[in-house]
Structure formats: structure tokens, C-alpha cells
Amino acid sequence: MKTEPSAVIAICDRETEYACHLGEYLKAGASFPVRIRIFTGAEKLLAILDPKETALLVIAESEYTGAVEKAGFPAVLLLNESGRFLEQPKNVSKYQSMDVLAGEIFSLCRTACAGEAPSVHHGAPLVRIGLFTPCTRSLQTTLALTLCEVLAERGKVLYLNFEPFPAWSVFSPGTSGGNLRELLFTSDTDKEKFAERLAGAAERIGHFDTVPPIPSLPELSGIEPKQWLDLLDAVGSCTDYQYAVLDLTPAAGGFLDLLETCSRVWTITGAGQIPEAKLAAYQQLLKSGEREKIIAATRYLSLPSFPALPKSAEDLGSGPLASYVRGLGTDAGC
Numbered sequence: 001m002k003t004e005p006s007a008v009i010a011i012c013d014r015e016t017e018y019a020c021h022l023g024e025y026l027k028a029g030a031s032f033p034v035r036i037r038i039f040t041g042a043e044k045l046l047a048i049l050d051p052k053e054t055a056l057l058v059i060a061e062s063e064y065t066g067a068v069e070k071a072g073f074p075a076v077l078l079l080n081e082s083g084r085f086l087e088q089p090k091n092v093s094k095y096q097s098m099d100v101l102a103g104e105i106f107s108l109c110r111t112a113c114a115g116e117a118p119s120v121h122h123g124a125p126l127v128r129i130g131l132f133t134p135c136t137r138s139l140q141t142t143l144a145l146t147l148c149e150v151l152a153e154r155g156k157v158l159y160l161n162f163e164p165f166p167a168w169s170v171f172s173p174g175t176s177g178g179n180l181r182e183l184l185f186t187s188d189t190d191k192e193k194f195a196e197r198l199a200g201a202a203e204r205i206g207h208f209d210t211v212p213p214i215p216s217l218p219e220l221s222g223i224e225p226k227q228w229l230d231l232l233d234a235v236g237s238c239t240d241y242q243y244a245v246l247d248l249t250p251a252a253g254g255f256l257d258l259l260e261t262c263s264r265v266w267t268i269t270g271a272g273q274i275p276e277a278k279l280a281a282y283q284q285l286l287k288s289g290e291r292e293k294i295i296a297a298t299r300y301l302s303l304p305s306f307p308a309l310p311k312s313a314e315d316l317g318s319g320p321l322a323s324y325v326r327g328l329g330t331d332a333g334c
Contacts, residue, residue: 007055007109012039012063013079018094022058025098026105034109035200042068047314048204055109060094061086075108126236130262132248132255134278135270142309142321143268143301144247145171148208149316150325155242157208158235162252164217171205171313172212179212181219184227186234194238206313209241217251225254229261256291265298299328 009026013019016038023036037054039045042063051057057073061081078091092104129151131144141163148159160180179201186197202209214220235241246262248255259265269279286295306320316322 007033008035008037008053009056009058009105009109010037010039010045010049010054010073011058012042012045012068013060014040014063015060016040022098022101026102029102029106033196033200037203046071047312048206050204050207053204056105058105061091064089077105077108126232126241127243127264128232128246128262129243130246130248130259130265131267132259132265133268133270134282135268135275138268138270138275139303139309139321140268141166141247143266143303143325144245145205146310146316146321146325147266148243148245149206150322151243151245152207153317156240157243157245158202158239158241159205159208159210159245159247161210161213161247162220162255162258163213163247163249164220164251166213171310171316172203172210180214180231183211183234184223184231194234198235198239206316220251221253223253225257228252228254228258232258232261256286256289256294259297260291260293262294262297265294267298267300269300269302271302 011019011023013022019038019040023038026034027036037049039049042059042065045057045059045063046067051071051073054073056075056077057068058077058079059068060079064076064078076089078086078089079094080086080091081094083093090108092101129147131140131147133140141161144161145159148157151157183194183198183201186194198211201211203212204210214223232244235244246258248258252258267279267282269275285291304324306324308319309321310316310319
């Protein structure tokens with residue numbers, strides 16, 4: 001069964017309330033699958049969004065800079081704020097009714113939405129890479145995000161965070177309205193719609209995708225291991241992702257079962273008596289639980305002191321940490 005892909009409509013306007021209202025109006029009125037991404041400035045738009053993955057950019061006149069014009073967006077609708085006649089790009093008054101504005105937007109999007117459903121890769125299976133360390137304050141999430149950016153140079157990457165209080169939001173644009181909760185149920189009950197739901201829930205960090213984690217510690221802890229495994233199986237069988245990077249914590253139910261499905265596991269070590277004791281306790285847990293697959297797949301990393309760490313999504317692919325990840329070679333999936 002063929003389904004329409006979700007059209008990515010990017011809205012760029014510093015008037016956040018207006019942009020969010022327009023986004024909600026489009027979601028409610030669309031007669032075909034749409035995915036709305038909202039940006040509060042041209043700088044954030046260009047730093048995060050790949051123009052080639054966008055069906056239409058809807059942008060306020062005040063944000064339409066020369067850099068945006070040259071970025072290569074396939075279709076642009078300018079929200080005219082000055083009232084002056086503009087020949088290019090196509091423009092409409094920002095202050096007209098939402099009905100008229102939505103009609104213009106949907107008309108421009110229909111051509112982009114006429115293609116096939118998201119493709120499914122064939123051949124090599126989804127590569128799962130797990131990161132887990134019992135040592136706190138170890139840079140696990142920063143390392144995981146950097147790994148995703150490096151892997152994105154070779155293939156399509158999905159990053160999944162299993163923290164109860166995730167810090168990855170520092171790098172995330174926060175544009176997605178979904179989270180992993182909806183995907184858990186879709187992967188088990190309706191695989192034909194899974195790729196579409198995933199595309200709608202995902203957001204972009206750098207050059208890879210992520211889905212916001214479940215924002216409830218009790219709910220996160222209560223999810224059965226089989227549900228997580230079904231989700232990953234659906235990612236492998238219903239989408240064209242080549243890599244899944246799992247940023248794991250014990251808060252996720254059955255996190256060892258998830259690690260056991262990974263072809264590579266990275267565990268960061270720490271210096272000092274307390275980190276060493278925690279690591280020894282974790283290793284004993286693996287041995288006593290007969291988790292030979294995890295033991296065999298694990299590479300222990302003693303991270304050096306980095307002179308600088310990434311502070312935003314655009315920093316993830318450069319700098320000393322990215323160079324370190326690339327230096328790991330095949331263990332990084334590169």
C-alpha cells in the first residue's frame with residue numbers, strides 16, 4: 001500500500017506566537033500529511049534545516065536575507081510585511097486571513113507531496129550503536145550527538161535519547177510536536193503508517209534526525225523491553241535509516257536488552273576511585289547476568305581532556321571531539 005509522504009513546511013518568523021498559530025492552523029487544515037518546522041530567525045533556519053528536505057519555506061519578509069535567498073530552498077512563500085510589490089519570490093500579505101494564507105501554502109505544496117512514501121532500504125540491516133556508562137558527568141550525550149553528526153557523513157542517522165532529564169535539548173531546535181510515546185504504539189500496531197509517523201515526529205539536529213524522548217520518568221521506566229525492541233525493528237524494516245544511535249540510561253526499562261541488540265557499545269570510563277568502582281560494579285552485572293553479547297560488543301573509551309566542546313548543533317561536526325570520533329575509525333561506523 002502506497003501512502004503520501006509528509007511535506008515538510010518550514011515557517012520562519014521572529015513573531016513566535018504568529019508562527020506557532022500558523023503552524024497549528026496548517027496542521028488542522030491539511031488534507032495531506034504535513035510536518036511543520038518553526039524557526040524564530042534566519043540564522044537558526046540556515047544552521048539547522050537542509051533546504052533539500054523542505055517542500056516549502058514560508059518566511060517573513062524581515063527574515064528573507066541574502067543568505068536565505070542563496071540557500072537553495074525549492075519553493076519559497078514570502079510573508080509580505082511592508083506592503084510593497086515584490087516580483088520575487090512569490091509573496092502574500094502576512095496580515096490576511098489564515099484561510100487565504102493556508103490555501104496559498106497548500107497549493108504550493110501539492111506538487112511536492114505527489115511522490116512515493118518514504119523509501120525502505122534493502123540489503124544491509126540497520127546498524128545499532130549503544131552508548132552507556134555508569135560514570136556520571138562523562139560527556140556521554142555530547143559524545144553520542146557528535147557520533148551522529150560524524151555518521152551522517154556516510155548515511156542516514158536516527159538518534160534516540162533514553163534519559164529521564166535529557167540534556168540534548170541544548171542542541172535541539174524543539175520544533176517537533178511528537179515524542180517516542182506515539183511511535184511505540186505505532187510500531188506495534190500499524191507498521192504501514194510507522195514511517196509516516198516517524199517523519200512527522202522527528203526533528204533535525206545538524207545533519208541527523210531525532211525524536212524527543214518521553215518526558216515522564218515513571219512512564220519511561222514502565223515501558224516493556226519488547227516495546228523498545230519492536231520500535232527499533234520497525235525503524236530497521238520500515239524506514240531508510242542506516243544507523244540508530246541509542247543514548248541509554250537505566251531509566252529505560254530493559255536497557256540491557258537494548259544494549260544486547262547493538263553491534264557496537266561505547267562505554268566511557270572515568271579516573272578515580274568512585275568512577276572505577278562504578279565501572280567494576282557494572283562489569284560484574286554484565287558477567288553475572290550472562291550478557292556476553294554486550295561484553296563482546298563493548299569498547300571502553302578513556303576520553304582525553306578536550307580544549308573545547310560543541311556548544312550548538314553546528315559545532316558537532318568540527319572541533320577536537322569530532323576529530324576524536326573520526327579517529328576511532330570502524331568502531332565509529334565510518
